[in-house]
Amino acid sequence: MPIRYAEIDANVPTGAQRKVAVLEMAHHPDHWRVWIDGRPVTAPIYLPASHRTLTPMATAESWDGGSPSCNLYSYRFGKVVLAERAGGAWSLLRRAYLMQDPGYRVVRRESAFLASARRPLPPGQ
Secondary structure, rough: OOOOOOOOOOOOOOOOOOOOOEOOOOOOOEEEEEEEEOOOOOOOEOOOOOOOOOOOOOOOOOOOOOOOOOOOOOEEEOOEEOOOOOEEEEEEEEOOOOOOOEEEEEEEEOOEEEEEOOOOOOOOO
């Protein structure tokens, strides 16, 4: 299945807060939906063989519109929670593996983190 980019909200004001969740649908293994602020914002997304196998991930990146350079950004992820199993209780993120490319910075504070681009990359890199 090819990966597809889908923009959900292109006009989030600076400083705005959103509650984002990615949840497997009850009674529909391998079908997922994205929720923002308590409302579903996608149709069901079928991910074959994903039931009980996906690893939760929080990623910060900036869409460059096809340009070969990256723009500056800064995102704060607060109170990152996950459920260990379907229908399980939500618990604060305790363990995490940090991946960080040159020119970017990730600062972790308990169950939250700040991700930012320190400088734009020059065109062509």
